[in-house]
Amino acid sequence: MxxxxxxxxxxxxxxxxxxxxxxxxxxxxxxxxxxxxxxxxxxxxxxxxxxxxxxxxxxxxxxxxxxxxxxxxxxxxxxxxxxxxxxxxxxxxxxxxxxxxxxxxxxxxxxxxxxxxxxxxxxxxxxxxxxxxxxxxxxxxxxxxxxxxxxxxxxxxAEYTMVYYDKDLFEKYKIAEPKTFDELTAAMDAFAKKGVTPLANAGAEYLAQQYLYQLALSKADRSWVDKYELYKGKTDFHDAAWTYAAETFADWVKKGYISEKSTSTKAEDAGVSFIQGKAPILFSGSWWYGRFQTEAKFDWDSTLWPGSNLTLGSGxxxxxxxxxxxxxxxxxxxxxxxxxxxxxxxxxxxxxxxxxxDTSAITDPKSKELISDFNTLSRRDGLAFYPDWPVNGFYDVLVSETQKLMTGDEKPDGYLDALQQAYDKGAPKQ
Missing domain, CATH: 3.40.190.10 (Periplasmic binding protein-like II)
Structure with a gap:
């Protein structure tokens, strides 16, 4: 990671x-x-x-x-x-x-x-x-x-990302637990209308860019990932997947699904807000799983990002x-x-x-669920790595540019221009 x-x-x-x-x-x-x-x-x-x-x-x-x-x-x-x-x-x-x-x-x-x-x-x-x-x-x-x-x-x-959700908060606000992407957006909308920011986020570190990359992955396939991560073809940041991701992410900030104030939030703070029962939803990695099992004092569950064959993750x-x-x-x-x-x-x-x-030998119920979802991803070749991997220094570019997208200082089109420029500068010449 x-x-x-x-x-x-x-x-x-x-x-x-x-x-x-x-x-x-x-x-x-x-x-x-x-x-x-x-x-x-x-x-x-x-x-x-x-x-x-x-x-x-x-x-x-x-x-x-x-x-x-x-x-x-x-x-x-x-x-x-x-x-x-x-x-x-x-x-x-x-x-x-x-x-x-x-x-x-x-x-x-x-x-x-x-x-x-x-x-x-x-x-x-x-x-x-x-x-x-x-x-x-x-x-x-x-x-x-x-x-x-x-x-x-x-x-x-191995490691991979998933949607964590606080079942107690969903029950408290009488909102249905999401099984599809449409249900996920409906749930976020319902929380926002009740004055609750649905998504824990960290604009100062990796979380924000991973939300955006996941949105792109939901409109992508393996060849798209191979172009971006392995240079097997040219990456166009103004293609349908990246455009959808940038526009949707910016829209989610406007609708209150993601707090604009989270531009300066660190990943640890986002994770702790979920542990403390302040955020109903967190999209992040399996590296949190054991900690949530130990520290979260409420009923929670997780699921793969709905409506996408690909998600962030790797060996x-x-x-x-x-x-x-x-x-x-x-x-x-x-x-x-x-x-x-x-x-x-x-x-x-x-x-x-x-x-x-041997999955059948795992005894802990939560751990069995974690491994079962990973095996599902593996079977469909669904690990799509991480957005900062392709180019040295790209992590810092993604952090700063995604912060600008959150504050409105950068529009989706300009955001994608900036990513294209940094990527092309660092990637091997095609």
Whole structure:
């Protein structure tokens, strides 16, 4: 997902000092005796992924007598900022979690800093376990563009967006829970007329642009996504899908479905407003799901965006094996364990979205629903990635331009002009 969301998720695990200094300060750093697996990841210990990887470590050590996993807890920003420097040194870990996409894992693969996992993916069956949409972020071509070429990472979970709604608020205001897009807009209209802003939003971060991208996706197909995200053809921001999205989003602000005041709101604030029962509807990602299960004190439910085959989402972060890793076979074995049904099922039960679980083995009812909707998306190849992915720096452009659309300082046509200009400047020449 986006760095803004990851910064918040990783805040609890950031260690003091730089990543490079931390690794250099280790006396047994880079041990190559085949008895130590150096593992870096930035998942919080109580998150679904953190709990699953902790169990995977125990299983790995049980299956490899005499081998110890040296887990080094790193912050997202540490790994993001210093990975190229560290991976180009003798202090590289054997395996680490890294963000997926052209600007991150794609760049490392292009720089020759990651191990080609193509043969291992085929040998160990990882390629068969992952759906087409999830596999996209595993592979990168010689330009570092995802979707084709060699395997440089293995997604260890997945994520996708959905409509969350507060059933108690719907009942309080006697508004029917929506099943179709028309019912969703009717519900938003009913809330607005009762003085309630229906949609939690965050114009200062990723939420607002994701509402808009979802509206475009509802009028798009896979070839449209491939043009935009993978450069398989020319993207026209004045086409029917983008035009509909910009005009509808601006109209929703005018009608009071989205508060103009939310231009300065952060994603955390939007999520908390839903948790506190102040907003009846939130469209956002599965990364909120476990938190809502724990913190929301009301009856809530979720559904895929109605009337659209596509939604935002992708495989989660990647296990990558640095080119300079000392114990690559051990790294492959660890990846294999995290991809096993036992670990994937555990991840699912803890509120994550597994990529290779046995859904029938998941016991938590809410988690089963989360995974069932993801499987529905996977079957229809419905993961459409994120709007900021195609071009370096595009996230900031989307934030600022969508804020202008919300305040009325920019009209839909001018908004789309600005996106076209920034996209064309950063995308590879067709």
């Amino acid at each position: 986006l760095t803004a969301r990851r910064r918040a998720a990783a805040a609890a695990v950031i260690l003091s000092g730089s990543l490079l200094l931390a690794s250099c300060g280790d006396s047994d750093s880079g041990a190559s005796d085949g008895k130590t697996l150096r593992l870096w990841h930035y998942e919080a210990p109580d998150s679904a992924m953190g709990q699953a990887w902790n169990e995977a470590i125990k299983e790995f050590e049980a299956k490899h007598p005499g081998v110890k996993v040296k887990f080094e807890e790193k912050g997202f920003e540490q790994i993001q900022k210093t990975a190229p420097m560290v991976l180009n040194s003798s202090d590289a870990p054997d395996i680490m979690e890294y963000n997926k996409g052209n600007a991150t894992a794609g760049q490392l693969s292009k720089q020759g800093l990651l191990t080609d996992l193509t043969a291992e993916a085929a040998k160990r069956g990882w390629d068969k376990k992952l759906s087409a949409g999830v596999r996209t972020t595993s592979m990168y071509d010689t330009d570092g563009v995802m979707g084709s070429g060699k395997w440089y990472g293995v997604p260890n979970y 989660g972060n990647l296990w990558v094996v640095p080119k300079n890793a000392r114990n690559k076979e051990l790294a492959y074995d660890f990846i294999d364990i995290t991809m096993s049904k036992k670990i994937q099922n555990l991840l699912g039960d803890k509120g994550g979205v597994p990529v290779a679980a």
